[in-house]
Amino acid sequence: MSDAMLQLDGLVRHFDNVHAVDDISFSVERGKVLGFIGPNGAGKTTTMRMLATLETPQRGDARIGGYSVLDEPAKVRRITGFMPDSAGVYAHTTVTEYLDFFARAYHLRGAARREAVDSIIEFMGIGDLRDRNVERLSKGLQQRVALGRALVHDPQVLILDEPAANLDPRARIEFRALIRELAADGKTILLSSHILTELAEMCDAIAVIEKGRILATGTVQEILVRMRPRRTLSARFAGPSDGVERFLLEQPGVVNVHEAGGRMRFEFEGDDEAQAALVGRLIAGGFRILEFTAHGADLEDLFIAITKGRVQ
Amino acid sequence: MSWHPRVFAWLERASDWLNPIVVKEVRQFTGGREFHSSFGVSLMLGLCVAFFGAAEAISATGTPGRWTFGALIGCLAFFGLVVVPLGAFNALRTERLEQTLELITLTTLSTRRVVIGKLLAQGVKLATLFAGLAPFIAMSFLLGGIDFVTILVSMLVLFSWALWVCAVSLFLSSLIKTRAISGLMFGAVGLMFFLVVVILGVPQVLFFVLSRGGVGSTGVSVGFVGGSLPWWVLAMATTFCLVSMMNLVLLAENRLSVPSENRVTPLRVGFAAQFLLLVAWVLSFIGEPVPTRTGAAEALAVLGGLHLALVAMFTVTEDLVLPRRVAMRMQEWSPVRQMLAILSPGGGRGALYVIAQMVILLAAVRILRPSGAGMGFSFAVCGYICFFSGVPVAAFRLLRPAAAAAFQLRVAVLVSLPLVMALPDILYYMLWRPYSFDINFATRHLINPFRTLANWPLVESKNLFAIPVVMGLIGVAAYSIVIGAGLKMTVESAIESSPSAPAREPGRADVY
Numbered sequence: 001m002s003d004a005m006l007q008l009d010g011l012v013r014h015f016d017n018v019h020a021v022d023d024i025s026f027s028v029e030r031g032k033v034l035g036f037i038g039p040n041g042a043g044k045t046t047t048m049r050m051l052a053t054l055e056t057p058q059r060g061d062a063r064i065g066g067y068s069v070l071d072e073p074a075k076v077r078r079i080t081g082f083m084p085d086s087a088g089v090y091a092h093t094t095v096t097e098y099l100d101f102f103a104r105a106y107h108l109r110g111a112a113r114r115e116a117v118d119s120i121i122e123f124m125g126i127g128d129l130r131d132r133n134v135e136r137l138s139k140g141l142q143q144r145v146a147l148g149r150a151l152v153h154d155p156q157v158l159i160l161d162e163p164a165a166n167l168d169p170r171a172r173i174e175f176r177a178l179i180r181e182l183a184a185d186g187k188t189i190l191l192s193s194h195i196l197t198e199l200a201e202m203c204d205a206i207a208v209i210e211k212g213r214i215l216a217t218g219t220v221q222e223i224l225v226r227m228r229p230r231r232t233l234s235a236r237f238a239g240p241s242d243g244v245e246r247f248l249l250e251q252p253g254v255v256n257v258h259e260a261g262g263r264m265r266f267e268f269e270g271d272d273e274a275q276a277a278l279v280g281r282l283i284a285g286g287f288r289i290l291e292f293t294a295h296g297a298d299l300e301d302l303f304i305a306i307t308k309g310r311v312q
Numbered sequence: 313m314s315w316h317p318r319v320f321a322w323l324e325r326a327s328d329w330l331n332p333i334v335v336k337e338v339r340q341f342t343g344g345r346e347f348h349s350s351f352g353v354s355l356m357l358g359l360c361v362a363f364f365g366a367a368e369a370i371s372a373t374g375t376p377g378r379w380t381f382g383a384l385i386g387c388l389a390f391f392g393l394v395v396v397p398l399g400a401f402n403a404l405r406t407e408r409l410e411q412t413l414e415l416i417t418l419t420t421l422s423t424r425r426v427v428i429g430k431l432l433a434q435g436v437k438l439a440t441l442f443a444g445l446a447p448f449i450a451m452s453f454l455l456g457g458i459d460f461v462t463i464l465v466s467m468l469v470l471f472s473w474a475l476w477v478c479a480v481s482l483f484l485s486s487l488i489k490t491r492a493i494s495g496l497m498f499g500a501v502g503l504m505f506f507l508v509v510v511i512l513g514v515p516q517v518l519f520f521v522l523s524r525g526g527v528g529s530t531g532v533s534v535g536f537v538g539g540s541l542p543w544w545v546l547a548m549a550t551t552f553c554l555v556s557m558m559n560l561v562l563l564a565e566n567r568l569s570v571p572s573e574n575r576v577t578p579l580r581v582g583f584a585a586q587f588l589l590l591v592a593w594v595l596s597f598i599g600e601p602v603p604t605r606t607g608a609a610e611a612l613a614v615l616g617g618l619h620l621a622l623v624a625m626f627t628v629t630e631d632l633v634l635p636r637r638v639a640m641r642m643q644e645w646s647p648v649r650q651m652l653a654i655l656s657p658g659g660g661r662g663a664l665y666v667i668a669q670m671v672i673l674l675a676a677v678r679i680l681r682p683s684g685a686g687m688g689f690s691f692a693v694c695g696y697i698c699f700f701s702g703v704p705v706a707a708f709r710l711l712r713p714a715a716a717a718a719f720q721l722r723v724a725v726l727v728s729l730p731l732v733m734a735l736p737d738i739l740y741y742m743l744w745r746p747y748s749f750d751i752n753f754a755t756r757h758l759i760n761p762f763r764t765l766a767n768w769p770l771v772e773s774k775n776l777f778a779i780p781v782v783m784g785l786i787g788v789a790a791y792s793i794v795i796g797a798g799l800k801m802t803v804e805s806a807i808e809s810s811p812s813a814p815a816r817e818p819g820r821a822d823v824y
Contacts, residue, residue, distance in 0.1 A: 052418060056572035056636050070637055077418055088412040090336070092343035097336070104332035105419035110325065133343075149415070 005030045005157055005188035006051070010060030013046050013212075020046040022212035023060070028190060028205075030156075033183045035203035036192040039307055043212040044192045045085065048159050051190070052082035064157050078106075081150035085162040087142040089134045095126060095145055098134045099152055106153035116152055124148045125174070139166035147178075158182065160191040164198060176202050196300045210307045223306075225271075230255070232295040233275070234265040238288040247285055251278055263291075332421060333429025337403065338436055347437065350395050354441055357387045358448040365455055375457030384449055385466055391441050392474030394505040397481040400434045401501055404485040404564075405494045417570060424565045424578065427482060431561065434478040438471060465542040469549045476553040477505065479560040486567035555589070558582055574638045576630065576657035580665055583623050584655070587669055590616060591676045598680065609680040610689070616673045617693035620666060624701035627662030628794060629721035632801040633714050634658055639802070659705060659718075660798010663791045666701070670694040688777070689768050695784020696761035700732075701725055702790030709797045714804075733760050759783065 004027035013021040021043045028034045036044050049055045051062055053073035061068050067075040090098060099120055103113045121127055124144055129137065134145055143166050150158060164175050172195070179202050183189055193199050199206060200220050207217045216223050237244060244264050248257045253274060257266040268275060279292055327335050341347040365380030407413040416426055453463055484501055488494045562582040569575040590612065597608040634642070634657055642656060654665040677690045704724040708717065736756040740746070753767040758779035764771060771777070 053572075054414060054417065054570055058636060071640055073637070074420065078420065080418075082418050084411065084414065086411050088410055088415045090340060090410075090412060091406070092340045093336070097339050101332055101336040101339075102415070102419060104328075104335065105416060105421045107420050109328045113328075153419075 003030045004028065004063075005065055006034075006062070006190060007064075008047070008051075008060070008062045011047065011050060011057045011062055012059035013043075013050060013055060013057055019212045021050070021057070024209070024212070024214050025060075026207055026214060026217050028188050030188050031183050031186045032204045033179060033189040033191065033202055035199035035206040036190055036209065037194075037196060037199060037206055037303060038192075038209035042209045042307075044209055045161055046212075047209070048082070048161050048190070048192065049084075051076075051159050052080060053077055054082075078153070079156045081153070081155035081158045083146055083150040083158070083160045083163055085165065087139070087146040089137075089142055089145070091133075091135050093134050094131050095129045095134050095137075096121070096131065098145060099148055102149050103152050108153065116154070120148045120152050123151070124178075140168055140171045143167060144171070144175075147175075151182075156187060158187055158189045158191075160189065162192055162194070164193055164195055172198060196303055208303065208306050215306050230267040230269045231275070232265065233268050234260075234263045234291075234293050234295060235282070235289055236263045236291040238290050241287075244287055247282070247287070251281060254278070331425055331429035331432060333416075333426055334432045334436065337430065337433030340403075341399070341433070341437060346399065350391060351441060351444055354387060354391050355444055358384060358445045361387065362448045362451050365452060369455050377452045377455035377457035379457075380452035380455055381449065381458050381463060381466075384445055384452060385470060388442065388445060388467075388470060389474075392438055392470055393477050393508065394502070396434055396437050396441070396474060397477040397505055398498070398502050399437065400430065400478040401481040401485045401498060403430055403433070404482050405488070405498065408485075408489065408568075409491055409494065413568065423569045424561065427486075427561050427564045427568065430482055431475065431479055431557070435475055438474050438478075442467060442471060461542050465546050468546055472550050472553040476557055476560075479557040479564075483560045483564045483567075486564040555586060559586065572635045572637050574635075574641070574657055576627075577655050580627070580655045583619075584665070584669065587616065587619055587623075588672070590619065591672060595676055595679065605680045606686065609677045609686050612673065612676055612680070613686070613690045613693050616669075616676075617690075617697065620669055620673065620694075621697050621701070623669070624662075624666045624697050625722060625725050627665055628659055628701045628705050628791070629718050629725060630657060630659040630662050631716050631718050632659050632709065632798050633716070634802065642802075658798050658802065659709070660795045660802070663702065663794045663798070666697070667791060670697070688772060689765065691784065692761075692765060692768065692771075692780045695780055695787055696765070698787025698791050699783040700728055700761065700787070702787045702794060704728055706790035706793040706797075709794055713797045713801055729761075733762065736760060755779075 006028040008027070009025050011021050011024045012019075024043070024047060026034075036047070038044050046055060050057050051064065051069060053069050053076050056070060061070045063069070064076045065079045067079070069076050090101075093101070096117060099117045100113065103116050108116050121130060124147065126141070126144060126148065129141060129145070134142065137145065143163065147160070147163060150160070164172050167175055176198060179189060179191070183204075191199075191202070205217065205219050206223070208215045208223075216226070218226070235244075241259070241264060245257050245259070248254050248264065248266055253269040255267050255269070257264060259265070268278065270278070275294070279289070282289060361380055361383040365376045365383075368376040368379065404413075407416075413426070417423065421429075449463060449467070452458060453460060481501060484497060485494075488497050559582055562579045566575045566579050594608045594612040597604055600608070638657055642653070645653075654661050654668055674687070674690055674694065677687060678684070681687070705721050708715075708721060708724070736759060737751075740756050741749075753763055753770060755776060757763040757767075758771070758776060764780060771780070
């Protein structure tokens with residue numbers, strides 16, 4: 001039985017003639033991180049807003065922790081933390097007061113509220129900012145406080161719209177670790193980002209959306225295999241590499257062998273097992289391998305290959 | 313342990329029972345400069361007024377207490393009717409522009425609690441300003457020339473009005489969404505409040521109304537010593553403020569709620585409660601002599617008619633297609649709740665809601681005047697309401713039942729009124745070309761509801777019922793069309809809103 005915390009089933013949302021979200025379905029299991037990627041105007045934010053119960057789907061439904069966003073929005077809100085693309089901060093309010101207000105708004109009372117605020121401050125590593133005015137923090141720090149706000153009621157599901165948009169490189173690394181920690185803690189996370197390399201490192205799977213439709217879903221590797229069945233490999237050998245080219249061409253699945261920069265570069269069609277077998281045969285054939293590298297396409301290549309850059 | 317930490321700990325515990333918005337707003341305004349500045353300025357003004365009052369007392373001329381209190385009320389009115397309401401306007405405006413309102417919507421706080429919290433926070437602000445000036449007001453009493461009841465009632469009435477203006481500000485603030493419009497509106501609202509206070513001199517009017525019980529020239533206590541007028545003024549002011557504040561809160565809630573939620577039912581309940589209060593008040597005259605009952609029945613027909621006309625303009629024009637979430641919830645209703653469907657969204661149900669209240673109005677008039685006299689006027693009021701609110705809507709809904717056009721229909725209803733007011737005379741002068749301009753009531757004016765109702769005795773004496781009756785019947789027919797279209801759309805919405813509506817294949821994906 002699947003342990004899906006987040007289940008979208010045929011979500012549809014149109015704005016006049018614009019099909020912002022057009023029949024989207026996927027699920028995310030408990031403790032998993034799903035990256036939601038797509039060009040601007042693809043329908044990411046609308047989908048996330050429907051999951052956060054701020055918009056109603058015109059068709060289909062989504063369930064979060066088993067609760068319908070259509071029928072049980074109050075229950076969904078209790079177990080969901082949503083972080084929109086703008087931080088949303090208050091003037092003349094310290095970080096503690098800001099988090100305290102949202103804890104109160106989620107009906108946390110007395111000691112439970114104070115503990116929730118303290119633990120979020122500690123978890124987010126913003127203890128030094130406790131008494132700082134939230135409005136005067138840098139955008140990156142505001143983003144961090146906003147994530148704290150989304151977590152203050154200990155939600156089971158997190159929906160984060162462009163959470164790393166304003167973060168500096170160091171903050172991004174810390175954010176990545178934070179997301180993995182939250183996932184390890186059992187939280188299910190759906191996050192969108194334009195920084196694709198980071199998504200690849202953070203997410204267990206990705207969903208690519210364009211013009212309101214899901215174009216591809218799966219792990220980066222799975223999609224890669226689906227999109228490009230051949231992988232590009234290269235090897236460097238100790239000593240002269242005479243005969244390597246011929247040997248490689250005789251191997252099943254190997255094509256387009258050529259030498260470049262002292263390395264033999266070739267394309268190989270096969271899975272990981274077949275690749276390991278190929279390395280074994282090279283060694284058995286007496287070729288002394290110094291380096292063996294798989295040149296996988298990264299998420300950015302994948303994104304470009306899948307999407308057409310169409311906007312509505 | 314010193315008393316400070318204990319007091320703060322107690323306050324912290326007590327704040328758990330407060331509306332979170334009040335806690336946040338109070339923290340915000342005590343942390344900001346605006347409130348400190350206005351509080352400081354009010355204290356300075358109070359000090360200056362007290363100083364001049366004391367100087368006048370030493371010179372022993374006039375009524376220094378009365379003068380001092382009048383000036384202090386003026387200061388409080390400026391802060392209470394201009395500064396604090398502008399703060400209220402800005403508080404909600406900022407919340408919307410900075411998109412923090414959406415973040416609150418995601419919590420377990422309801423939109424109504426948000427609006428009430430904002431209003432209560434303004435109440436705290438006002439109470440602080442009033443408390444700051446209290447020592448100077450006490451001094452005005454000690455200076456003589458004004459009695460305690462006048463001071464107390466003036467302060468309470470001013471406080472009620474100030475809170476009411478804050479509710480108006482919150483409602484106005486809820487109407488706007490864009491930064492540019494909100495800036496314009498902020499300026500306009502500020503100017504309007506300032507003009508009301510400074511040019512119209514509201515506090516002076518208030519003060520003189522309250523002190524008319526006994527104005528002494530020198531040294532005589534001014535006010536309504538022993539009279540019941542101040543308490544009547546207080547009762548009327550607070551009743552009006554509370555009832556209309558409830559409406560303003562509900563209207564602001566309606567504007568701020570997420571469109572997918574049911575934003576209509578609280579408003580309908582609120583306005584129906586207000587209508588029933590009006591009916592109950594009028595029915596309290598049932599044991600009175602005939603002239604009093606006749607006056608009460610006429611008052612009900614006019615006030616109730618005005619109330620229903622406004623309500624009809626907004627309810628009958630509502631869109632017929634319901635938000636999906638609302639449609640789904642309505643399907644799950646028990647038979648008992650189905651009976652309360654007229655309080656639910658949708659123009660069709662809105663028409664039923666108005667008709668139900670018309671029946672109550674007619675029944676109340678009949679109870680007050682068992683002879684049946686005056687029923688024609690009440691029927692005419694209802695008929696005209698049905699005609700003007702129903703015909704444009706029915707005509708549009710026959711063509712496009714599912715279109716979202718509430719705003720356009722409201723404009724159409726509003727435009728149709730001045731048109732029929734001017735059209736009879738325009739057509740008459742164009743077609744008949746009379747030599748003189750005759751503005752007296754004539755048969756051609758029967759399509760003008762205001763003139764017809766204002767000249768109703770003439771209509772009755774000349775038996776000119778045909779046109780109002782025909783218009784009323786057309787109005788009722790139009791309402792029937794809207795109700796029918798509403799029912800049809802509800803059934804269609806129920807099918808559309810089903811979550812089991814099949815999803816098409818391309819979107820399918822696996823579990824991750």
